Amino acid sequence: MTSTPLTSETNLQQKLVPKILEAEGPSRSKFAARRPSNHLWLILTWLVLLVVPFVASNAYVISLANMALINLILIASLNLLMGFGGQISLGHAGFFGLGAYASGILNVKLGLTAWLGLPAAALIAATAALVIGLPALRLRGHYLSMATLGWNAILVVLFNQLVDLTGGPNGLLGVQSFSVAGIRLDTELRAFPLVWLASLLVMLAILNLLGSRLGRALRAVATNELGADAIGIDSFRTKLLFFVISAGMAGIAGSLYVHVNQYASPETFGISGSILLIVMVAIGGSGTYWGPLLGALIYTAVPQLLLDYEDAELMLFGLGMLFVLIVFPGGLASVPAAVMGRFEPKERL
Amino acid sequence: MTATLLQVEDLFCHFDGVTAVADLCFSVRAGEIKAVIGPNGAGKSTLFNMIAGVIRPSAGQIKFDGERIDHLPTFQRARRGVARTFQNLQIFRDMSVLENVMVGRHMRSAAGVAQAIMHGPALCAEERAIAATAIDLLDRFGLADKAQSKAGTLSFGQLKMLELTRALACEPRLLLLDEPAAGLPHAATDRMGEIISGLNRDGMTVLLVEHNMRMVMSLSHDVLVLNNGRRIAEGTADEVRRHPEVLAAYLGEAEDA
Numbered sequence: 001m002t003s004t005p006l007t008s009e010t011n012l013q014q015k016l017v018p019k020i021l022e023a024e025g026p027s028r029s030k031f032a033a034r035r036p037s038n039h040l041w042l043i044l045t046w047l048v049l050l051v052v053p054f055v056a057s058n059a060y061v062i063s064l065a066n067m068a069l070i071n072l073i074l075i076a077s078l079n080l081l082m083g084f085g086g087q088i089s090l091g092h093a094g095f096f097g098l099g100a101y102a103s104g105i106l107n108v109k110l111g112l113t114a115w116l117g118l119p120a121a122a123l124i125a126a127t128a129a130l131v132i133g134l135p136a137l138r139l140r141g142h143y144l145s146m147a148t149l150g151w152n153a154i155l156v157v158l159f160n161q162l163v164d165l166t167g168g169p170n171g172l173l174g175v176q177s178f179s180v181a182g183i184r185l186d187t188e189l190r191a192f193p194l195v196w197l198a199s200l201l202v203m204l205a206i207l208n209l210l211g212s213r214l215g216r217a218l219r220a221v222a223t224n225e226l227g228a229d230a231i232g233i234d235s236f237r238t239k240l241l242f243f244v245i246s247a248g249m250a251g252i253a254g255s256l257y258v259h260v261n262q263y264a265s266p267e268t269f270g271i272s273g274s275i276l277l278i279v280m281v282a283i284g285g286s287g288t289y290w291g292p293l294l295g296a297l298i299y300t301a302v303p304q305l306l307l308d309y310e311d312a313e314l315m316l317f318g319l320g321m322l323f324v325l326i327v328f329p330g331g332l333a334s335v336p337a338a339v340m341g342r343f344e345p346k347e348r349l
Numbered sequence: 350m351t352a353t354l355l356q357v358e359d360l361f362c363h364f365d366g367v368t369a370v371a372d373l374c375f376s377v378r379a380g381e382i383k384a385v386i387g388p389n390g391a392g393k394s395t396l397f398n399m400i401a402g403v404i405r406p407s408a409g410q411i412k413f414d415g416e417r418i419d420h421l422p423t424f425q426r427a428r429r430g431v432a433r434t435f436q437n438l439q440i441f442r443d444m445s446v447l448e449n450v451m452v453g454r455h456m457r458s459a460a461g462v463a464q465a466i467m468h469g470p471a472l473c474a475e476e477r478a479i480a481a482t483a484i485d486l487l488d489r490f491g492l493a494d495k496a497q498s499k500a501g502t503l504s505f506g507q508l509k510m511l512e513l514t515r516a517l518a519c520e521p522r523l524l525l526l527d528e529p530a531a532g533l534p535h536a537a538t539d540r541m542g543e544i545i546s547g548l549n550r551d552g553m554t555v556l557l558v559e560h561n562m563r564m565v566m567s568l569s570h571d572v573l574v575l576n577n578g579r580r581i582a583e584g585t586a587d588e589v590r591r592h593p594e595v596l597a598a599y600l601g602e603a604e605d606a
Binding site for chain 1: 401402403422423424427428432433435439440441442443444448451452453454455456458460461462464465466467468472475476479515516518519
């Protein structure tokens with residue numbers, strides 16, 4: 001195998017560049033072969049998920065599956081920003097709500113179809129993130145957390161107070177569902193394929209982003225900003241880009257949520273929701289690709305299992321989360337590696 | 350007559366009344382290895398950080414290839430061709446060794462968000478080219494068999510080599526080395542010296558700050574000696590070695606060198 005000429009990457013600065021990079025290379029096939037495994041696992045997992053409507057005993061179970069997949073979009077997009085990018089947003093539920101209300105209001109007040117509401121929701125949430133991120137991400141430290149916390153608080157007030165638009169505390173009613181070829185996706189079963197596909201596409205987008213030069217830059221900025229600067233990475237723009245992408249994905253989740261449930265109310269999108277999403281990122285495994293899947297599962301299923309305990313529900317939920325994070329600080333996604341590590345000899349340094 | 354690649358003019362740096370660098374002028378010609386030496390506190394690191402963009406000069410100019418860069422942030426200087434290593438290593442420890450070098454190709458590749466998400470043939474081709482370049486570099490510096498290991502598992506010496514490899518992945522025109530021999534055992538220091546002179550033979554311009562006199566004297570075409578933030582001598586290794594002010598700065602005024 002011969003080395004690939006650099007000109008295929010870029011023609012920048014060819015004139016004075018020393019010829020240090022043109023040495024003959026070793027065989028590279030063993031490195032190249034590693035890539036597709038996560039893609040394969042993703043497709044396989046989603047194929048398995050396809051059986052849910054067939055084995056589910058009733059609409060309630062399918063509705064939980066829909067909710068879990070929407071929650072997955074939220075948790076995975078927050079994980080992209082927080083787990084891989086090291087930037088903590090305390091307003092992710094706010095972007096979720098902004099997407100839901102944007103798509104819902106466009107539908108109820110202007111008669112826009114859900115298919116246009118979905119990209120509009122993504123765009124509006126992403127634009128809001130851009131406006132917040134421009135000042136907040138210029139400063140190092142916790143400014144993004146503080147700005148997004150304030151942002152979420154403002155949004156909840158707006159959702160409650162703009163009664164003419166949002167329906168106020170009673171919620172936004174009369175939102176139409178998605179429809180395909182004249183068929184309304186207005187039952188749990190009919191909505192499932194859409195949510196299934198959307199969550200697959202978002203997971204695929206995240207996987208591809210992480211494997212690209214942009215994903216590498218993001219992780220570099222998160223682990224060592226000084227080192228990232230030194231190799232020509234614009235830390236500010238990298239963080240801003242992923243904050244905007246992450247918020248846009250939350251907007252997509254919001255649009256799906258409002259059209260699948262045909263309803264939205266302010267308490268779904270509060271600060272406690274944002275905090276719970278962060279906890280779910282941590283529980284699943286912050287900075288791991290598969291962690292959010294576990295986080296979404298727990299976020300959706302555990303409250304249902306604890307319904308019988310009524311007042312104790314929230315307390316049990318909290319205790320469970322504490323337990324997981326104390327025993328497995330790397331989140332549930334780290335459990336297999338931690339268990340295997342007990343039986344395998346440690347790699348010598 | 351070779352071209353001047355880096356030019357420093359009337360450079361000052363004050364910290365709260367302390368003058369770290371004062372009235373400094375020097376230049377680095379394309380294709381040479383220039384060393385900056387001096388006793389502790391001479392202002393070497395401050396100078397180095399001003400050139401790399403970590404510290405802003407209080408006054409004066411830094412020109413790279415004729416263009417003023419002293420007002421630019423670090424990443425902009427890197428994009429113009431100034432790459433550096435760090436004395437205390439700034440490695441992406443959670444990323445693999447291969448990824449550490451691949452990320453060094455960031456500014457030499459172009460894929461945007463849409464291309465990254467769509468993962469089309471053009472992107473795959475670019476990714477393959479990035480990986481190929483990175484593996485070639487790792488192979489050249491003896492790290493190819495560690496490519497898939499997490500960078501955090503490498504030894505100190507390997508990390509130094511990895512950081513140099515990452516800097517070279519940027520295809521710099523000027524390589525800034527902050528104490529490349531610090532912390533390395535004897536044999537590794539010699540190897541590092543051979544690598545630096547090898548890079549220089551291939552055309553790389555190098556500016557290095559170093560305490561190891563043996564390395565400085567054997568490598569450098571030109572040595573700049575600082576003391577108390579000022580230039581006290583500049584010239585070839587032999588000239589500098591015999592310079593009375595240099596001897597005084599290193600060994601003390603009263604002693605007979």
